[in-house]
Amino acid sequence: MFATQSNSGPRRGATHRSGLRGFASGVFAVVVAALAAVAAGAPAAAAASEPLKIVATTGMLGDAARHVARERANVRSLMNEGVDPHTYKPTPGDVRAMSDADVIFYNGLHLEGRMADVIVRMASRRTVVRATEAIDESLLREPAEFEGHFDPHVWFDVSLWKPVVTRVRDALIEKDPAGKDAYTAAAGEYLALLDELHTYARSSIATIPERNRVLVTAHDAFGYFGRAYGLELLAIQGISTDSEASLQDINALVDTLVTRKIPAVFIESTVPRKTIDALIEGCRGRGHTVRIGGELYSDALGPSGTQQGTYVGMVVHNVEQITKALGGTLPADRPARLAAYLARFEEPAEKSPATTRPPADSNEPAPAPNAPSAPSVKP
Numbered sequence: 001m002f003a004t005q006s007n008s009g010p011r012r013g014a015t016h017r018s019g020l021r022g023f024a025s026g027v028f029a030v031v032v033a034a035l036a037a038v039a040a041g042a043p044a045a046a047a048a049s050e051p052l053k054i055v056a057t058t059g060m061l062g063d064a065a066r067h068v069a070r071e072r073a074n075v076r077s078l079m080n081e082g083v084d085p086h087t088y089k090p091t092p093g094d095v096r097a098m099s100d101a102d103v104i105f106y107n108g109l110h111l112e113g114r115m116a117d118v119i120v121r122m123a124s125r126r127t128v129v130r131a132t133e134a135i136d137e138s139l140l141r142e143p144a145e146f147e148g149h150f151d152p153h154v155w156f157d158v159s160l161w162k163p164v165v166t167r168v169r170d171a172l173i174e175k176d177p178a179g180k181d182a183y184t185a186a187a188g189e190y191l192a193l194l195d196e197l198h199t200y201a202r203s204s205i206a207t208i209p210e211r212n213r214v215l216v217t218a219h220d221a222f223g224y225f226g227r228a229y230g231l232e233l234l235a236i237q238g239i240s241t242d243s244e245a246s247l248q249d250i251n252a253l254v255d256t257l258v259t260r261k262i263p264a265v266f267i268e269s270t271v272p273r274k275t276i277d278a279l280i281e282g283c284r285g286r287g288h289t290v291r292i293g294g295e296l297y298s299d300a301l302g303p304s305g306t307q308q309g310t311y312v313g314m315v316v317h318n319v320e321q322i323t324k325a326l327g328g329t330l331p332a333d334r335p336a337r338l339a340a341y342l343a344r345f346e347e348p349a350e351k352s353p354a355t356t357r358p359p360a361d362s363n364e365p366a367p368a369p370n371a372p373s374a375p376s377v378k379p
Contacts (some may be wrong), residue, residue, distance in 0.1 A: 055101040057112050057119075058085055059301035060155045061131055061164070063311045065105060067190040068169050071178045078103075081309070083300050084270040089114045103175055104128045105168060109140070109152035127175060134167035135160055141223050150254055153299070156225035158198040158315060162191055169241040196335035197312055198228075201319045205229040208328035215322060217256065218245075218275050221298040225318075234262075236275045245275050253280035257290055264293030264325040270300050293325025307345035314341065 033176065050074040058060035062077030078094050079085050085107070090098075095118060098104055104114055106119055108130035122128050139160060141151035152161045169187040173180045205213070206229075215222055215232060219237035226233040236245040236253055257265070257279065265280065267269055267273040276292065283290045296318045302308025308317045316338070323330055334342065 003061065015106065052102045052172070053086065053100060055098050057104075057115065058299075059309075060161075060311050060314075061105045061107060061168070061302065062133075064161075064165050064168050064190075065172075067166055068165065068183055068187045069172055069179075070182070070186055072182060073172070079300060081300055081303050085222065085299050086113060088112070088175050090118050094118075098122050098126065098213075101126060103171060105171070106132050107152055107154075108132045109150045109154070109376060111152035125296065127171070128172045131167050133165045134163035137363075141227070143220070143223065145220075151220075151223050153221045153224055156200060156222055156340045157228040158194050159228065159310070160224060162194055165191060165194070175256045193312060193337045193341055196334050197240075197315055198366050200335055200338055201229050201315060203379060204319050204323045204328065205231060205328075206328075207327045208323060212263060212328075213325040214260065214262050214326075216253070216262060216279070217296065218268050218271040218273070218296070219298070221268070222296075229319075231322075236279070236317050249279050250282060254279060254286065257289040258284050258286045263288065263327070266293045266296045266322070266325070268298040269302065271299055288359040292327075294321035296321060312338070312341060313345065 015042050052069065054062075054065050054069065054073045054075045056065050056075060056077050057079060059077045059080050062075050065073065065075045065244055078090065078097070079088050099122070100116065102124055104119070104126055106115070106128070109132055112119065119128060132152070135154060137150075140154070141245055142148070143151060154164070165187060167302065169183050172183045176183075208231075213232060214234060214236045215226060215231045218234065218235065221236035222231075222235075223234055225231065234253060234256060236249055256262070265276055267276050279294070280290050297314045301310065302317070307313030320330055322328075333339070
C-alpha cells in the first residue's frame with residue numbers, strides 16, 4: 001500500500017536541506033542584483049538632481065534663463081557688459097562651455113553672425129534653441145537696408161520679449177520635465193513683471209513733448225523700441241555695427257538735427273562714440289547745440305550686480321534716460337512688482353548684502369523682493 005523509498009534516491013531530509021540552500025542562493029542573487037541596480041542607478045539619479053548647465057549667447061537671454069530656471073540651472077552668458085554681438089567671435093572657452101552645456105540658447109535673426117558656424121556644429125550634439133522662433137514673424141521688422149533679413153533687436157519691445165521667455169520655459173521643461181511646475185511658476189512671475197515694465201515704458205515715453213519724440217543713436221538698434229513706445233528713430237549706422245558710417249551719412253543726419261532742432265543724441269554702451277561726437281561737432285558748426293542725453297544699453301546688459309545688469313533694469317535705465325533727456329516727466333510711482341524688483345538695487349549693500357545680482361556666469365539665486373501687493377520675483 002505504501003511506496004518504499006528507493007535507496008538510490010535522496011533522503012527526505014537531504015532534499016529539504018538542498019531546497020533551502022537553493023532558495024537562499026536565489027534570494028542572495030536577487031538581493032545582489034537589486035543592489036547592483038541601485039548602485040548603477042545612483043549616479044543617474046544624482047545627475048538628474050544636479051542643476052542644468054545652460055549657455056546663452058547674450059546677457060539678455062542669460063537673464064531670462066536665470067529668472068525661469070532659478071536654482072535648477074547654472075547659467076553662463078557668453079557676451080556680457082560692453083560686448084557687441086554683431087562682431088563677437090567665440091573664444092575657445094566659449095566653445096568648451098557650449099560643448100558641456102545641457103541647453104544652449106541663442107537669439108538668431110543673424111544677431112550672432114560670427115558665431116553661426118559654431119552654433120550649427122553644436123546643434124548636432126547639444127540641445128540648441130533659437131529663442132526668437134517663438135515670435136510671430138508678422139511682428140518682426142524687416143528694414144530695407146537689412147536686405148531681406150529681420151531686425152534681431154527684439155528685446156527692445158518688451159511685449160516681443162515675452163514669447164522669448166515662454167520659449168525658454170518650454171525648452172527647460174522639455175529638458176527637465178521634473179521641474180515643470182517650478183519653471184511654469186517662475187516664468188509666470190517674470191512675465192507679470194514684464195507686463196508692468198511694458199506699461200511703465202509706454203507711460204514714461206508718452207510724457208515727452210511730441211516734437212521731441214526723436215531718438216538719435218549710433219546704430220539702428222532701437223527700431224522695435226521706437227515702434228512699441230512711440231518714438232521716431234534716426235541712426236548713423238544700420239542695424240549691424242559691422243560696417244563704418246560714411247561721412248555722407250553723418251552730414252545727412254546733421255542736416256536733420258539742425259533743421260528739426262533736436263535737443264539730444266545718445267551714445268551706446270557697445271558702440272564707439274566717435275560718430276556721435278562727429279554729429280555734435282557738425283551741429284555746433286551749424287549753430288545748433290546738441291547735448292548727449294545719456295548712455296543707452298543696446299546690444300548688451302550693464303555691469304553684473306547692478307540694476308542695468310538685468311534685462312528689466314536695462315530697459316528701465318534706457319526709458320528713464322530717454323524720457324528725461326527729451327523733456328518728459330517720469331511717472332511719480334512705478335508699478336508694484338517693478339518697484340519691488342528694482343528696490344533691491346537701490347538699498348545700501350551693507351544693509352542688504354544678499355540682494356546683489358549674481359554674476360553673469362553664476363546662478364546663485366538672489367532673494368525675491370517683498371512686495372505686499374505682488375508675488376515675489378527672482379532670481
